[in-house]
Amino acid sequence: MNREEIAALKGRLRIPVMAGPMFIASTADLVIAQCKAGIIGSMPALNPRTTEALDADIGRIKAEVGDAPYAINLVAHASNSRLEPDLEVVLRHKVPIVVLALAANPDLVRRLQDNGALVFQDVVRNRHAQKAAQMGVDGIIAVGAGAGGHTGNISPFALVQEIREWWDGLLILSGCIANGRSVLAAEAMGADLAYVGSAFLASEEANTQAGFKQMIVDCAADDILVSDSFTGVKATFLRPSIVENGLDPDNLVRAAGKAINIDGGGDNAKAWKEIWSAGQGIGAVKVAGPAGEWIGTLVDEYAEARRWLADAG
Numbered sequence: 001m002n003r004e005e006i007a008a009l010k011g012r013l014r015i016p017v018m019a020g021p022m023f024i025a026s027t028a029d030l031v032i033a034q035c036k037a038g039i040i041g042s043m044p045a046l047n048p049r050t051t052e053a054l055d056a057d058i059g060r061i062k063a064e065v066g067d068a069p070y071a072i073n074l075v076a077h078a079s080n081s082r083l084e085p086d087l088e089v090v091l092r093h094k095v096p097i098v099v100l101a102l103a104a105n106p107d108l109v110r111r112l113q114d115n116g117a118l119v120f121q122d123v124v125r126n127r128h129a130q131k132a133a134q135m136g137v138d139g140i141i142a143v144g145a146g147a148g149g150h151t152g153n154i155s156p157f158a159l160v161q162e163i164r165e166w167w168d169g170l171l172i173l174s175g176c177i178a179n180g181r182s183v184l185a186a187e188a189m190g191a192d193l194a195y196v197g198s199a200f201l202a203s204e205e206a207n208t209q210a211g212f213k214q215m216i217v218d219c220a221a222d223d224i225l226v227s228d229s230f231t232g233v234k235a236t237f238l239r240p241s242i243v244e245n246g247l248d249p250d251n252l253v254r255a256a257g258k259a260i261n262i263d264g265g266g267d268n269a270k271a272w273k274e275i276w277s278a279g280q281g282i283g284a285v286k287v288a289g290p291a292g293e294w295i296g297t298l299v300d301e302y303a304e305a306r307r308w309l310a311d312a313g
């Protein structure tokens with residue numbers, strides 16, 4: 001995407017924010033609420049239980065949001081047996097934005113782009129960003145330290161700085177962004193959009209238990225543990241949810257031979273369903289409620305942050 005196309009995309013939003021897709025938690029209702037409130041909504045293709053359910057969900061999203069931009073996340077990993085059928089649904093519906101996670105390949109990128117989709121890839125280091133750019137993606141999502149889910153471990157300052165040295169295209173910053181000031185800070189650092197995940201775990205429309213929503217409201221950065229014990233890959237988890245499952249967060253043992261397996265099963269399924277993931281930015285989330293209301297607050301905070309900075313200058 002060139003700068004003009006990026007400006008046009010931003011011009012369609014109320015605030016420069018895209019929702020991060022979240023395994024289990026993101027629903028079609030959440031995507032619809034996010035888009036109606038003026039941000040780019042998103043969800044993983046795997047959240048609807050079957051490819052047929054994904055087909056129905058995308059149909060409903062399209063009917064509700066019209067031509068507002070939304071994204072579907074495809075996991076391009078060998079363990080995802082649904083990739084090909086889900087991809088066919090995504091192509092048939094002409095989903096406008098596809099977020100690729102894990103091992104994406106140039107053929108997949110080309111098939112999506114030939115069909116009119118914008119393809120975004122998330123990365124945790126500059127080297128991955130360069131690979132994504134070589135594959136011809138339209139947008140790079142830089143996942144910094146502290147992000148929810150399969151987190152990064154590089155400071156967002158370093159990551160954005162390194163990528164912006166050579167990448168003039170769409171850059172989205174992910175990790176701990178959950179208030180208006182942080183959205184403005186992401187732009188000041190050189191990102192075009194801020195990517196918000198964990199804050200939406202407290203949304204009414206999210207498929208999260210009441211206890212999970214409350215934990216998002218009650219917890220802050222100190223309550224987040226980074227561990228590879230559950231999925232074989234470093235991810236962030238809420239300490240209280242580990243304790244509630246009878247485990248000691250400070251003495252977790254990583255089972256031998258674990259590798260990422262997005263088809264779930266075993267501890268991996270437990271990791272996202274009962275041991276809950278969230279990023280370090282959740283201290284900013286003070287209430288659980290409709291996503292649209294929270295986005296409204298974010299919009300007000302963002303406007304206030306811009307005024308504050310203008311006054312400070």
Ligand SMILES: Cc1cc2nc3c(=O)[nH]c(=O)nc-3n(C[C@H](O)[C@H](O)[C@H](O)COP(=O)(O)O)c2cc1C
Pocket residue numbers: 019020021022023025044073099100101122143146147148149150174175176177195196197198199277278279280281
């Ligand atoms: C519970 C949870 C599940 C997630 N699942 C996915 C996923 O399935 N696919 C994906 O690309 N990113 C996933 N993410 C990452 C988010 O899309 C996003 O990058 C991240 O939440 C942003 O950081 P933040 O949580 O600090 O806002 C997940 C994050 C969380 C917290």
